[in-house]
Amino acid sequence: MKKIFLLSAIIASFSLQAQFIVSIQAPVDFKDHDAILYTLNGSKDIIFSKEKIKNNTWTFQYPKNYMGMMKIYFPDSNNTFNFISENKNVNIKLETQANKIKDVIYLDEANERMSNLQEGSQKKELILPALSQIKEYYKDNTEFGKALKTEISRLSGSSEGINPTQHPFIYYYNTNYSKFLSNDASKKVSQDDIINFIDKSNDMLETSSLLRPVLVSYLNTGGNTNVSTSVDKLLDRLKVETPRGQTVLSELIDIFDVYDMQDFKNKYLGMAKNLKCTITDRLASTLKSNANVEIGAVFPNYNFQIPINTNAKTLHDIKADNKIVIFWSSTCSHCESELPQLLAKYNDLKARNIQIVALSLDTDKDSYTKKITAFPWVNDSELKGWNSSYADTYNVHATPTYFILDANNKIINKPEHVGDVLEYFKVK
Template sequence: MKKIFVLSAVLSAFSLQAQFTITVQAPADFKDQDAILYTLNGSKDIIFTKEQSKNNIWTFKYPQNYVGMMKMYFPSTNNTFNFISENKNVSIRLDTQGNKIKDVIYQDEANNLMSKQQEGSQKKELILPALTQIKEYYKDNTDFGKALKTEISRLSGGGNEINQTDHPFIYYYNTNYSKFLSADPSKKVSQDEIINFIDKSNDMLESSSLLRPLLVAYLNSGGNTNVAGSVDKLLDQLKVETPRGQTVLSELIDIFDVYEMADLKKKYLDQAKNLKCTINDRLASTLKSNANVQIGAAFPNYKFQSAVNTTAKSIYDVKADKKIVIFWSSTCSHCETELPKLLEKYNDLKAKNVQVIGLSLDVDKESYSKRITAFPWINDSELRGWNSSYSETYNIHATPTYFILDANNKIINKPDHVADVLEFFKLK
C-alpha cells in the first residue's frame, strides 16, 4: 500500500509541475467579458476553453504540458492576439482604445524575448535592404550617415543567441525558420532536407505554426511538373498511418483546396478516406468539413444570428425551390466584382423561386452594414471574420464561395464563379 501511495504522490507532483497559468489584464473600459484560449495543431487553431473576466483579468489554468503557439480571442469585440507557451506562467497586459487592442505588453520572460526577436527579424528582413540602399546617398561623416551606419550594423548583427535549455520553443522556432523559410536565396534547402526535418522533428512542429509554410516551401522546391510525385515521396517516408503523416496529409489537402488544385485535392482526400487505421483529430476535422460540402450531402443547417430581409431563423427555415448560399466579405475584391452581377439577375432568380443567402466573413460592422444595403437578399454575419463558426463547418478557404441547394437543402452544385451560378439557372 505504501508503494502505491508513493507513486500517486509522484504523479500528483508531476501534474502540479506541468500546470501553468495564463493571465491577461485589460483596462477597465475594455468591454469584452469572455475570452477564448486556443492551442495550435499544424495551421488549425484548437479551442481549449473559455473564461470570463474578473475585474478585467482573465486567468486560464493549463493542466498539462504545452510548448508552442497559443491564441487569445475576444468574441464580442473581435480582438485577437498570439503568444507562446514554454510550459511556464504567461503574463500579458493589453493596451486598448475604443474596445480595440492597440498594443500587447508581454510581461513574462519567454514572450517578451520572443516579441523582441520577432520585431528584430522583421526589421532585418524589411528595413535593412532599404537602409542599405539609402546609405549610398549619404556620406559616412554626416550625422545621418553615421546614424545609418550604426543602424545597419545593428540590424546586420546576429542578435542575441537563444539558450535552448532556457527557451526550447524560441530556439526551435528561430533556428528552423531561419534554416527552412528564410528569404535569403543562399539558404535554399533540398526536398530531402525538408522531408527529414518533418520526419524527425519533435512535437513542437505541430504547435509552432511552421508546418504549413514548410509544406508550401517543399512543394515549391519541387517545381510544378510533378507535385504528386513530391507529395508521395513525402508521405511514403512519413508513413501516412502515423499521427505526423496524417497531420501532414490533412495540411496538404487544405493547401490544395486553397490553391484550387482540385485534382490533387481529390487524390489525397480519397487516400485519407480510405485509411484503415485510427484517424487523428486533425485529419478527422478535414474529412468532416469536406464531407459536409460534397455534392449530394445535406448542407449543414445554420441558425441565423441577426439576419436581414427575412423572418426565417435558419437556412432550413428558408423555403424555396433552390437556394444560393454565398460566403463573402465587404473587403473581398472578387466579391466586389462578382456580387453586382448576381444583383443584376436577382429578380429573375426570385421569379424562379430561388432564394439567395449571403453569409459574411466581415469583421467591421459599419463596412458590412453599409454594403448589405445594396443586397436585397438574406444577409447575416457573425462579424468574426475567419473566426466565424461557419468557416470550418462549410470548409471555406476563400471568398466568394458559392453553393446551390435544392428544396431539401441538399448540395446540387458548387459553382466556382458567379458566371457559373447564372449559367446553372440559364440566366447568363
C-alpha cells in the same frame, strides 16, 4: 495507514495543479467578459478552454506540458492575439482603445524575448534593404549618414544567441524559420532537407505554426509538374498511418483547397477516406468539413444571428426551389466585382423561386452594414471574420465561395465563379 492516506492526498493535490498559468490583464474599461484560449495543431486552432474575467484578469490553468504557439480570442469584440508557451507561466497586459487591442505587453521573459527577436527579424528583411539603398545618397560624415550606418550595422548583425536549454521553443522556431522560410532559404534547402526536418522534428513542429508554410515551400521546391511525386515521396517517408503523417495529409488537402488544385485535393482526400487505421482528430476534422460540402450532401443547417431581409430563423427555414449560398466579405476584391453581376440578375432568379443567402466573413460592422444596403437577398454575419463558425463547418477557404442547393437543401453544384452560377440557371 493514516500516513499512506496523507501521502496519497498530497500527491493528488499536486496532480490537480496547473503545469503553467496564462494570465491576461485588461484595462477596467475593456468590455469583454469572456476569453478563449487556443493551442495549435499544424494550422488549426484547437480550443482549450473559455474563462470569464475576474478583477480585470483572465486566468487559464494549463494542466500539461505545452511548448508552442497559443492564441487568445475575445468573441464579443473579435479581438485576438498570439503568444508562445515554453511550459512556464505567461503574463500579458493589454492596452486597449475603444474596446480594441492597441498593444500587447509581454511581462514574461520568454514572450518578451520572442517578440523582440521577431521585430528584429522583420526589420532585417523589410527595412535593411531600403536603408542600404538610401545610404548611397548620404555621406558617412553627416549626422544622418552616421545614424544610417549605425542602424544598418545593427540590423546586419546576427540575432542574439538563444540558449536551447533555456528557451527550447524560441530556439526551435527561429532556427528552423531561418533555415526553411527566410528570403534566401530556397537557395540552400532541398526537398530531402525538408523531408528530414518534417520526419525528425519533435512535437514542436505541430505547435510552431511552421508546418504549413514549410509544406508550401516543399511543394514549390519540387515544381508544379512534380506535385504528386513530391507528395507521395513525403507521405511514404512519414507513413500516412502515423499521427504526423495524418497531420501532414490534412494540411496538404487544405493547401490544395486554398490554391484551387482540385485534382490533387481529390486524390489525397480519397487517400484519407480509405485509411484503415485509427484516424486522428486533426484528420477527422478535415474529413468532416469536406464531407459536409460534397455534392449530394445535405448542406448543414445554420442558425442566423442578425439576419436581414428574412424572418427565417435558420438557413433551412428558407423555402425555395433552389438556394444560392454565398460566403463573402465587404473587403474582398473579387466579391466587389462578382456580387454586382448576381445583383443584376436577382429579379430573374427571384421570379423562379431561387433565393440567395449571403453569409459574410466580415469583422467591421459598419463596413458590412453599408455594403448590404445594396443587396436585397438574405444577409447575415457573425462579424468574426475567419473565426466565424461557418468557415470550418462549410470548409470555406476563400471568398467568394458559392453553393447551389435544391429544395431539400442538398448540394447540387459548387460553382467557382459568379459566371458559373448564372450559367447554371441560364440567366447570363
